[in-house]
Amino acid sequence: MSEPTRKYSISMPQDVAEAARARGGPSGLSAYVAAAVARQIERDNLNELIAVAEAEHGPVTDEDIQAKREQLRRAREEQGTAASGEASAA
Template structure:
């Protein structure tokens, strides 16, 4: 999903924009917003997948949710270990 870029004009609450700018610096603002948009699109897609799955198979059980949580926790731990090793 990368490639050509285009400049857009968007409205963001000033306090939010300044908090981001303070955190990432003036050169990192666009990259931060791009990453946030990609994350939101991924979460929207995940929601669509869950809704579709539950429509066809019923709601996830507590056991299934616990299993998924354990898998995600393990993946998160591996991610952190990988970042710390770099």
């Protein structure tokens, strides 16, 4: 079941509105704008979580970020290897 919708009046620069309308395609401008606003809300929520975590545990360092990226890269490689092995066994 879809969330109920309401009509709102918003103002934005004309060039932004025209670009959004062009990218909205068959779904239209309203769907495009709603998706963009939903993504921004997700980003705002993540930034709030990061601020709380950093207040409790200290800031995340560049080294921490690189270590996690490396961990994710290795995990993806392992998943790719496992998926290849499963496909060839079938």
